[in-house]
Amino acid sequence: MIRSRLIAPPAAEPVSLAEAKAQARIEHDDDDDLVQRLIASARSSAEQRTGRALITQTWEQRGRPQGGMIELRRWPAVEVLSVSAGTVPLDTDAWRAELGEFPEIELLADRDAEVAVTYVAGYGDTAEDVPAPIRQWILVAIDTMYELREAEVTGTIVSRVGYVDGLLNDYRVPVG
Known part of the structure; x- marks a missing residue:
């Protein structure tokens, strides 16, 4: 069995607060703390889905x-x-x-x-070091999490936009 643990997390995020707010069309500062948490969550999700470290970190x-x-x-x-x-x-x-x-x-x-x-x-110490498709996936994930804050959506027709998860396809680490 192989076990991994994060020793030193990334010092920065792959997208900025300003980029995330622009993607989600947020024009106020009231939700900045929430958006910062969504950025960290989206980065973590992208790392888990791909098996990659985006910003330099120690494992x-x-x-x-x-x-x-x-x-x-x-x-x-x-x-x-x-x-x-x-x-x-x-x-x-x-x-x-x-x-x-x-x-x-x-x-x-x-x-x-x-x-x-x-x-x-990791790809490097700054957001610009992270491949653009991964950064775009993170921005879409942040926007989606901001708009859909509940675990379930009732009374709505939902369609999956296929290209979004495809942004990560070229970056998935093969397992075993």
Whole structure:
């Protein structure tokens, strides 16, 4: 079993308050706190749906290697901070990292021990680093959550706009 946990969250969001308000056509400041929460929720949802870290963040992943390999769960990986077998930190000559898309760690020693990898993932530190289709999906999600604040909508005809979720298709990380 592989377990991941967020160590250091992103320092910024992939869309600004002004962008979100423009998308939702909000012309007042009364709901700014709500919109900020919707931005964080939409970013989190996009990250869960795609398996990606959008803005730079630090993750820890624990598990047993398969054939000496550990596939990292958050893409794109940009830096490996540490690799440990059990509780013992491994020297950098005991492992090799493939970063970016399809990131993985190859163990050159201790190939069967449970391993903990601490790494940095994300497109960069600013919103402009995040691909435009993901940012657009986030903006549409924020607008939808702002307009439909209840768990259920009664007495309305609802049609799904197919292209919206398609914005994330090219960014989904393949599972297993």
